[in-house]
Amino acid sequence: MLAKFLGPDMARWVLGWRSPPGPLKDYYRTDTATEDKPYTQVEMLAVDIETTGLDAEKDEIVSIGFVPIINGRIILAEAQHHLVRPDGKVGDEAAKVHRLLDDQLQSAAPIADILPLFLAALRGRFGVAHHALVERGFLSRACRQVWGQKLEVPFLDTLALEHRLMTRRNQSIADGALKLASCRDRYGLPRLRVHDALSDALGCAELLLAQAAHCSGKKPAAMRDLLE
Amino acid sequence: MSAEIQEVRDFLAAHHPFDLLPAEVLGDVARSVQITYARRGTVLMKPGDKVDTLYVVRTGAVETRDPDGHLLARPCEGECFGVRALLRGGVAVNRIEVIEDSLLYSLSAVLFQQLRQDYSSFSYFFAAFDGGRIGDAMKVNAKDVDFLTKQVSELLTREPVTCTPDIDVRQAAQHMRDKRVSCLLITDDQGSLSGILTDRDLRGRVVAEGLDYTTPVTRVMTPNPRCVQAETLVFDAMLLMSRHNIHHLPVLKDGAVAGCLTTSTVVDSQSASPLYMAKKVHGATEVAQLKAVISQVPSLVEGLASQGANTHGIGHVVSALTDAVAVRLIHLAEAKFGPAPVPYAWLAAGSQARQEQTAVSDQDNCVILHDSYDPVAHGPYFKQVMQFVSDGLNECGYVYCPGEMMATTDKWRQPLAVWHDYFRRWIEEPDPKALMLSSIFFDLRLIHGDASLFDDLLGNVLEKCRKNRIFQAYMATNALTHRPPIGFFRNLVLISGGDHDHTMDLKHNGIVPIVDLARVYALAGGIKAVNTFERLEAAREAKVLSTDGADDLRDALEFISMIRLRHQAGRIREGLAADNYVSPDELSSFDRSHLKAAFAVVKTLQAALASAYQLGRF
Numbered sequence: 001m002l003a004k005f006l007g008p009d010m011a012r013w014v015l016g017w018r019s020p021p022g023p024l025k026d027y028y029r030t031d032t033a034t035e036d037k038p039y040t041q042v043e044m045l046a047v048d049i050e051t052t053g054l055d056a057e058k059d060e061i062v063s064i065g066f067v068p069i070i071n072g073r074i075i076l077a078e079a080q081h082h083l084v085r086p087d088g089k090v091g092d093e094a095a096k097v098h099r100l101l102d103d104q105l106q107s108a109a110p111i112a113d114i115l116p117l118f119l120a121a122l123r124g125r126f127g128v129a130h131h132a133l134v135e136r137g138f139l140s141r142a143c144r145q146v147w148g149q150k151l152e153v154p155f156l157d158t159l160a161l162e163h164r165l166m167t168r169r170n171q172s173i174a175d176g177a178l179k180l181a182s183c184r185d186r187y188g189l190p191r192l193r194v195h196d197a198l199s200d201a202l203g204c205a206e207l208l209l210a211q212a213a214h215c216s217g218k219k220p221a222a223m224r225d226l227l228e
Numbered sequence: 229m230s231a232e233i234q235e236v237r238d239f240l241a242a243h244h245p246f247d248l249l250p251a252e253v254l255g256d257v258a259r260s261v262q263i264t265y266a267r268r269g270t271v272l273m274k275p276g277d278k279v280d281t282l283y284v285v286r287t288g289a290v291e292t293r294d295p296d297g298h299l300l301a302r303p304c305e306g307e308c309f310g311v312r313a314l315l316r317g318g319v320a321v322n323r324i325e326v327i328e329d330s331l332l333y334s335l336s337a338v339l340f341q342q343l344r345q346d347y348s349s350f351s352y353f354f355a356a357f358d359g360g361r362i363g364d365a366m367k368v369n370a371k372d373v374d375f376l377t378k379q380v381s382e383l384l385t386r387e388p389v390t391c392t393p394d395i396d397v398r399q400a401a402q403h404m405r406d407k408r409v410s411c412l413l414i415t416d417d418q419g420s421l422s423g424i425l426t427d428r429d430l431r432g433r434v435v436a437e438g439l440d441y442t443t444p445v446t447r448v449m450t451p452n453p454r455c456v457q458a459e460t461l462v463f464d465a466m467l468l469m470s471r472h473n474i475h476h477l478p479v480l481k482d483g484a485v486a487g488c489l490t491t492s493t494v495v496d497s498q499s500a501s502p503l504y505m506a507k508k509v510h511g512a513t514e515v516a517q518l519k520a521v522i523s524q525v526p527s528l529v530e531g532l533a534s535q536g537a538n539t540h541g542i543g544h545v546v547s548a549l550t551d552a553v554a555v556r557l558i559h560l561a562e563a564k565f566g567p568a569p570v571p572y573a574w575l576a577a578g579s580q581a582r583q584e585q586t587a588v589s590d591q592d593n594c595v596i597l598h599d600s601y602d603p604v605a606h607g608p609y610f611k612q613v614m615q616f617v618s619d620g621l622n623e624c625g626y627v628y629c630p631g632e633m634m635a636t637t638d639k640w641r642q643p644l645a646v647w648h649d650y651f652r653r654w655i656e657e658p659d660p661k662a663l664m665l666s667s668i669f670f671d672l673r674l675i676h677g678d679a680s681l682f683d684d685l686l687g688n689v690l691e692k693c694r695k696n697r698i699f700q701a702y703m704a705t706n707a708l709t710h711r712p713p714i715g716f717f718r719n720l721v722l723i724s725g726g727d728h729d730h731t732m733d734l735k736h737n738g739i740v741p742i743v744d745l746a747r748v749y750a751l752a753g754g755i756k757a758v759n760t761f762e763r764l765e766a767a768r769e770a771k772v773l774s775t776d777g778a779d780d781l782r783d784a785l786e787f788i789s790m791i792r793l794r795h796q797a798g799r800i801r802e803g804l805a806a807d808n809y810v811s812p813d814e815l816s817s818f819d820r821s822h823l824k825a826a827f828a829v830v831k832t833l834q835a836a837l838a839s840a841y842q843l844g845r846f
Contacts, residue, residue: 065231067233072264073262073263073264073334074262074263074264075262076233076236076258076259076260076261076262076263077259077260077262079231079233079259080231081231187329188287188288188328188329188331189287189331190235190239190286190287190331192235193235193238194234194235194238198231198233199233199234199235202233202235202236202263205263206263206265206331209263209264209265209331210265210329210331212265213265213266213267213329214267216267
């Protein structure tokens with residue numbers, strides 16, 4: 001709502017002002033680059049989370065992986081991968097999907113310990129995610145739980161971008177064509193063999209670089225063209 | 229602490245040379261990777277650009293070309309590039325362009341140098357890049373050298389060439405020239421080593437810097453160079469040389485300079501066992517003994533190949549053994565039937581003449597008799613002797629030539645005047661079909677007998693060839709009969725169906741075209757040499773062939789021959805007969821792309837030859 005009335009920058013300022021001192025406030029106090037900048041001159045953070053279910057209001061984050069893309073280069077040295085201890089039990093289904101066991105998760109840190117690391121990495125950067133709605137929803141709720149304020153991130157959604165690009169090229173969009181793996185196939189990117197939050201974050205980062213390269217003419221595409 | 233990404237680690241672990249790194253180091257390497265994506269057509273580096281990363285292709289492909297536009301390599305998935313730039317102080321020497329949309333991993337130059345320093349096998353892999361063209365790809369295979377037990381002192385063949393520190397660079401250069409060495413050791417009054425000066429230093433530190441010739445040698449030498457003790461194992465010395473990228477290594481014994489180990493002495497030292505074989509040939513008194521020695525040739529070739537000897541060297545060694553067997557048989561024949569009644573010359577033709585045998589193959593030979601030869605009086609003697617020699621060769625495995633190009637055939641055992649007439653007709657009244665059959669006689673080498681007979685014939689033939697452009701054009705047409713197996717889109721064209729389905733014939737479509745090209749250059753330039761490498765070199769000097777053309781063909785020949793040799797060595801190890809049919813599946817992508825580059829060279833020079841002789845008109 002705030003963003004609608006005030007515009008994103010103002011909304012961030014308000015959220016920052018409302019946030020208690022700490023990682024979330026620090027995050028809001030740092031500006032991201034403007035959207036007219038080419039993607040090769042900005043900082044981004046590709047992120048992927050694994051959750052106990054699909055409902056951002058009920059389900060919980062069990063792992064998070066993120067890796068920065070700085071000036072068009074994915075920097076693995078700054079990649080992070082964390083398991084997160086959920087408050088409740090992990091459902092059997094989710095455990096099967098993520099191959100994470102309750103035992104492993106019980107020894108992990110709670111989300112309140114992990115979020116500061118994530119927010120520190122996110123400072124001054126655009127978010128990148130495949131189907132960003134999930135990351136946006138879950139991470140925002142986590143911030144609300146910890147600091148009482150939501151998380152408002154300018155997210156670059158590789159799924160939405162792919163949808164736009166395919167529509168623009170008049171390609172028909174079959175079932176499953178927008179899955180991360182299918183999108184990667186389209187750009188000749190290698191099949192991912194490991195599926196955890198960090199590998200998928202990397203997979204998404206690589207996809208973004210490929211999409212951005214294909215959106216670029218003589219000059220690299222501006223962030224504005226990639227965001228929405 | 230950053231997280232390790234298993235995908236990246238697994239990928240590196242599956243590719244050379246990263247697979248040579250210890251597991252924990254590989255994890256660190258994977259963690260430090262940076263990833264970029266480049267579209268087709270992107271130029272990643274141009275000569276002169278600063279380069280601070282090593283690239284590894286994750287998916288896609290790039291193309292490396294030298295400043296003259298020659299294709300050097302096409303790194304694709306799992307292969308590195310940017311190596312030469314890093315080995316040359318971080319300045320790009322080649323142009324690298326993306327030819328397929330590529331996902332690229334990059335590693336920092338600092339890490340690359342650290343790994344090279346810490347892991348000799350890793351460094352050894354890259355040592356091969358620090359030279360130039362296709363030829364370099366071969367050195368990669370030279371790693372299994374059986375030098376674990378040999379000491380450096382065993383390799384020293386000459387006294388060290390030394391000088392005192394008070395001379396100037398000109399005197400140093402003169403000294404090096406007179407002693408025919410590529411490096412000079414500078415010693416002080418007590419005879420202990422104070423510095424080293426190499427050819428390369430004279431180029432880089434004196435000429436390129438424009439220093440005066442009276443500059444004291446001490447100013448340009450490398451002071452206190454790395455050196456080894458005489459007891460050092462050759463293996464360790466080699467590692468040291470490759471790790472520090474040095475080509476000369478002074479050897480000390482009891483504190484004094486004992487000699488200097490060079491890269492070439494190390495390589496030369498590997499032919500010990502063929503010498504032993506040659507000795508046994510010289511001592512043989514029966515054909516059966518010769519046969520026993522020659523039956524070792526396949527394993528000799530296999531051994532030399534696995535030690536990383538080049539094919540030029542192997543060709544010399546194997547051909548020299550063939551020569552020795554022929555000479556020995558002639559001696560045995562003369563012992564049996566008595567001395568020759570008139571002078572004669574026994575000549576080898578074809579691959580033996582060119583010193584390019586890499587296996588026991590057909591025999592091709594002929595005899596020039598002195599003009600005083602009388603068919604009635606002397607005919608039976610020569611027929612008997614030649615039959616004996618030919619039968620003996622056949623028994624040793626040098627089977628009878630199917631085309632009967634042998635001294636046992638009356639037509640190829642003739643007096644000098646008749647030979648002159650043969651060549652006159654071939655050259656002055658060329659008939660394409662006859663020429664194709666006789667082209668083997670344009671590669672001749674004296675093995676035994678009267679050299680003056682051969683010289684007389686050869687001088688005349690070369691002179692005639694050089695002047696006769698129409699004849700050269702016929703030979704050029706001949707040289708285009710066999711084409712490299714590469715298609716318009718640089719794809720490999722494979723044999724389809726039959727016994728050799730999905731393979732390439734590396735002899736007829738790889739080596740023969742180069743041999744044929746070299747023969748045309750040699751005949752056009754009046755060049756005596758018959759060995760293809762020597763012909764190419766002489767053609768370059770005679771300006772019949774451009775320097776680039778000569779370099780490219782030499783490297784192409786060496787590379788194709790090496791691939792064939794490795795294939796044959798592999799078959800010998802499996803107990804199969806060596807053949808020339810190589811499937812692309814048995815090659816690494818590295819070798820495949822170099823092979824394509826080699827074929828492309830042949831194709832280009834064939835086209836150049838066709839246009840030089842306007843062959844469309846014949």
